[in-house]
Amino acid sequence: MFDGRIYYAKENKAIDREYGESLTALTGLLREDFPGLSSPFREFIRTDCEWLLRLCDHEKKASPEYFLSRPLEELRRENRSFFGEIESGAYERSYANPSWCVSVFGEELGQLMSFFHVANRQHVRYASRHERFEMLETHRTFLAAYEHLRGGRPDPGVLGEILTARHRRDRTPEFVRELKEGLSLEYDLAGGIWDEAGDDPRALFIHGMRVSDVEIETARFIGSLPPRDVDAVARSAAAGYARGFEVENKDRTARTVCGIWGSLGQERIYRSLIARLKEEGFDAALKYLSAQPVNRQYYFDHQFDVALYLSEELAGRRETEYQAALDACAGLCGAYSGDVYFEAFGEKPFTPVLKRENVKLSPDQQRLLAEHRRRMAERRACALPRARTSFTAVAFPCAEIGDRFEEIFREMIAVNTLDAVKYEAVQKTIIDALDAASSVRIIGKGANKTNLTVRLHRLDHPERETNFVNCGADINIPLGEVFTSPQLTGTNGTLHVGEAFLFDRFFRDLRLDFTDGMVTGYGCANYPTGEENRHYIEENLLFPHKTLPLGEFAIGTNTLAFAMSRRFGILDRMPVLIIEKMGPHFAVGDTCFSHEEDHPSFNVIDGKRIVAKENEKTSLRKTDPASAYTDTHVDITLPYGEVGRIAAVRADGREIDIIRDGRFVLPGTEALNEPLEELDGPP
Numbered sequence: 001m002f003d004g005r006i007y008y009a010k011e012n013k014a015i016d017r018e019y020g021e022s023l024t025a026l027t028g029l030l031r032e033d034f035p036g037l038s039s040p041f042r043e044f045i046r047t048d049c050e051w052l053l054r055l056c057d058h059e060k061k062a063s064p065e066y067f068l069s070r071p072l073e074e075l076r077r078e079n080r081s082f083f084g085e086i087e088s089g090a091y092e093r094s095y096a097n098p099s100w101c102v103s104v105f106g107e108e109l110g111q112l113m114s115f116f117h118v119a120n121r122q123h124v125r126y127a128s129r130h131e132r133f134e135m136l137e138t139h140r141t142f143l144a145a146y147e148h149l150r151g152g153r154p155d156p157g158v159l160g161e162i163l164t165a166r167h168r169r170d171r172t173p174e175f176v177r178e179l180k181e182g183l184s185l186e187y188d189l190a191g192g193i194w195d196e197a198g199d200d201p202r203a204l205f206i207h208g209m210r211v212s213d214v215e216i217e218t219a220r221f222i223g224s225l226p227p228r229d230v231d232a233v234a235r236s237a238a239a240g241y242a243r244g245f246e247v248e249n250k251d252r253t254a255r256t257v258c259g260i261w262g263s264l265g266q267e268r269i270y271r272s273l274i275a276r277l278k279e280e281g282f283d284a285a286l287k288y289l290s291a292q293p294v295n296r297q298y299y300f301d302h303q304f305d306v307a308l309y310l311s312e313e314l315a316g317r318r319e320t321e322y323q324a325a326l327d328a329c330a331g332l333c334g335a336y337s338g339d340v341y342f343e344a345f346g347e348k349p350f351t352p353v354l355k356r357e358n359v360k361l362s363p364d365q366q367r368l369l370a371e372h373r374r375r376m377a378e379r380r381a382c383a384l385p386r387a388r389t390s391f392t393a394v395a396f397p398c399a400e401i402g403d404r405f406e407e408i409f410r411e412m413i414a415v416n417t418l419d420a421v422k423y424e425a426v427q428k429t430i431i432d433a434l435d436a437a438s439s440v441r442i443i444g445k446g447a448n449k450t451n452l453t454v455r456l457h458r459l460d461h462p463e464r465e466t467n468f469v470n471c472g473a474d475i476n477i478p479l480g481e482v483f484t485s486p487q488l489t490g491t492n493g494t495l496h497v498g499e500a501f502l503f504d505r506f507f508r509d510l511r512l513d514f515t516d517g518m519v520t521g522y523g524c525a526n527y528p529t530g531e532e533n534r535h536y537i538e539e540n541l542l543f544p545h546k547t548l549p550l551g552e553f554a555i556g557t558n559t560l561a562f563a564m565s566r567r568f569g570i571l572d573r574m575p576v577l578i579i580e581k582m583g584p585h586f587a588v589g590d591t592c593f594s595h596e597e598d599h600p601s602f603n604v605i606d607g608k609r610i611v612a613k614e615n616e617k618t619s620l621r622k623t624d625p626a627s628a629y630t631d632t633h634v635d636i637t638l639p640y641g642e643v644g645r646i647a648a649v650r651a652d653g654r655e656i657d658i659i660r661d662g663r664f665v666l667p668g669t670e671a672l673n674e675p676l677e678e679l680d681g682p683p
Contacts, residue, residue, distance in 0.1 A: 004130030036150035128208020175325030218265035263344035346401025420472030437648035445644035455490030480558030488517025552587035
């Protein structure tokens with residue numbers, strides 16, 4: 001059985017003595033009632049000291065045996081006590097809320113004290129994983145901050161140095177540990193727990209995440225499914241993962257290790273998935289689990305806390321340290337084949353409150369962060385080249401989607417296991433029409449103001465070349481799209497979407513204007529003023545860039561998924577992974593072939609080579625790599641119901657309609673309309 005006490009035994013043994021001394025010091029401070037501290041600092045320090053000590057007690061007892069021997073309701077009460085502070089009601093007067101902290105400690109110290117408190121909250125994760133060495137770092141910071149605060153005249157500059165010291169330490173050992181946990185079969189969150197716990201919902205609490213009714217109900221329902229349904233989902237994902245190497249012409253020789261990134265409550269599927277991946281020649285381990293966010297506003301408020309310590313010098317050191325860690329883990333990198341992602345969707349759309357008290361990046365830091373992310377991604381891409389690795393992503397609903405969760409889940413099984421061969425034949429018809437065109441015109445319908453022309457690459461040898469990928473059920477499940485990397489020059493117009501859910505953020509009436517393929521104007525209707533809406537787009541869509549290129553144009557063909565979403569009234573709850581298959585979509589940022597432009601790939605159904613793999617921006621990768629990539633890729637879909645017309649425009653001006661009034665009208669695509677005919681009213 002995987003046990004953090006055993007996995008981290010060496011690291012914990014090295015700091016055992018100091019860890020014990022820190023507990024003694026914290027306990028002593030609590031008994032003395034923090035002499036020298038003035039209110040409100042005394043209340044803050046008391047609250048967080050009690051919190052740290054409580055989590056240290058939890059670390060001592062946290063084990064699979066502990067959780068599997070306790071009544072479920074007792075575990076739920078304990079779990080709620082760890083996360084209740086940041087739930088929407090309590091959050092307003094929580095130290096984790098920058099607005100509250102500023103009201104208590106003033107403008108200069110408020111942001112720092114909120115940052116301090118959030119760092120202390122990380123103890124939940126560290127304690128559950130038995131990372132005492134990380135808990136000790138928190139204790140060191142807490143004790144040092146207390147020594148400064150007890151002086152009676154807190155200095156924001158000095159306090160900031162103390163609170164961010166751990167973020168400025170040498171991170172090479174931490175990077176090595178993270179890489180080993182991500183790439184090695186030794187680190188497996190599943191390891192043995194399932195053998196003992198099976199589908200017992202108490203096992204959900206082992207990982208130290210918030211466990212709500214959503215996760216418990218999701219796990220209960222999946223546990224009730226017939227084995228054939230669970231195996232069908234797992235087999236589809238495993239086959240798609242293996243097929244991804246084939247369709248992308250990638251050599252998987254010696255790359256046999258696969259990581260699973262999952263969602264809490266879906267564990268029964270992963271058990272079957274590991275076995276199915278084994279049949280495909282991959283050894284898999286569960287690497288990461290996520291749960292539904294407790295409070296999205298909390299995460300939004302702290303998304304730019306890095307601004308408190310980000311500098312040119314620090315960024316440079318981080319890149320050097322990361323490279324050293326990649327070099328140390330070269331063997332693991334060489335054996336790793338990629339990841340399978342299982343997403344959970346169904347949460348309510350979220351529009352955050354914009355707060356002046358939140359930490360913000362300066363313009364120089366925005367530029368620096370963009371460059372830093374690019375250089376870090378470049379180093380990882382060299383160690384784990386996309387031309388040698390693959391991935392598969394699948395999504396299923398969680399119980400938060402509503403009362404019809406079980407019906408929706410069952411229908412998603414059908415959507416996620418569709419016959420790829422049937423769809424690829426229809427999609428070839430669409431590709432043939434598009435390959436005869438020089439551009440594509442997309443016009444909105446009704447209230448939708450989309451009017452966009454997308455320029456396509458010229459095909460010198462159309463008999464053996466294509467601009468579009470014929471996407472079946474491989475790297476992205478469900479199946480159902482044809483996509484390309486457009487030319488930037490000549491791509492002009494406006495993209496307008498009534499509702500979009502991007503990066504866990506909700507956008508209403510999103511508008512992007514393109515000039516020669518680059519975003520030159522934008523707006524939305526989330527907030528009362530244009531300035532607020534522009535700021536929202538800049539920080540939550542374009543960030544850290546001022547503009548982005550149109551990296552992808554696609555036409556989704558999965559009308560079954562669209563019809564299902566309309567029938568259940570959950571269009572606003574669907575994830576990008578599925579939405580992008582439910583109409584034309586446009587990705588701002590890098591192309592789908594980022595960092596693998598020179599790797600040859602072919603459509604399986606006709607053997608044609610895909611030549612539209614770069615644009616004017618990514619073509620700079622060999623002469624000016626700093627300008628070639630944005631390291632972001634955001635898919636924005638125009639649902640069928642908002643599509644007035646999509647036409648392939650030939651060089652002589654003749655236009656061939658592919659979609660008109662939300663229906664496929666190109667001869668040979670009629671079967672795609674069948675699910676739409678079952679809907680009441682237009683799509």
